[in-house]
Amino acid sequence: MNYSFAKALTGLAFSVCSMSALAAPIDVTQSEVKATFKQFNVPVSGNFKKFTGDVQYDPAKPADTKATLGVDTASYDLGDPEYNKEVAGKDWFDSKNHPKATFVITGVTGSGNNLQATGDLTIRGIKKPLKFPVKVQTAGGKHTFTGKTQIKRLEYKVGADGEWGDTSLVADEVVIDFKLVMPAK
Structure with a gap:
């Protein structure tokens, strides 16, 4: 049961941080989204294995970036x-009723390789704004976006009921690490 909560938190974190949009699809074979939470103050990490997204990105006009990401919560x-089964269950992600978590970029500031992305993260039907730093590297005909941010699982009702709502068992904070790769055009 403890790992199930961890899985749910990781899913939430992945959903929050992922950045992609409308023009070029994310290369899911080279990309990853990881969520880490603490259970009994011990870090627990997991990856989302299924996600899709598109990014419209021009290094000369980062403010025009558009992106969407959909993560299969199960x-x-x-x-x-x-x-994994428990985290997909009703108490955590409720994947039967909420099969996707989404992140949509609403704005990008900064320049060069250091950007700040702003967007809306939706988990379990609950949408919240999110802002986080993003590093961009372009090499080998690809753009690679990396970043890390933190969300609070209880704001999305992930593991909010019963014993898992006790943040001394499973911390409210979930750290989302991501690496998204897309072709450079």
């Missing part, structure tokens, strides 16, 4: 099938 992988 694909959160903590390394154990039973934990």
Whole structure:
């Protein structure tokens, strides 16, 4: 049950941080989204295995960036099938009723390789604004976006009921790390 909560948090984190949009699809074979939470003050991490998204990005006009990302909430992988099943369940992601978590970029500021992305993260039907730093590297005909941010799982009702609502068992904070790769045009 503890790992299940961790899986749910990781999924939430992944959903929040992922950045992609409308022009070029994300290369999911080279991309990853990881969510890390603390259970009994011990870090627990998992990756989302299924996601899609598109990014419209021009290095000369980063403010015009548009992106969308959809994450399959049932694909959160903590390394154990039973934990994965529990995290996809009603108490955590409720993947049956909320199969996708989404992130849509609403604005980008900054220049060069250091940007700030602003957007809306929706998990379990609850939409919240999110802002986080993004590093951009262009090489080999690809743009790679990396970043890290933190969300609060209880704001999205992830593990909010019963014993998991106790933040001394599973912390409210979830750290989302992402690397999204797309072709440079």
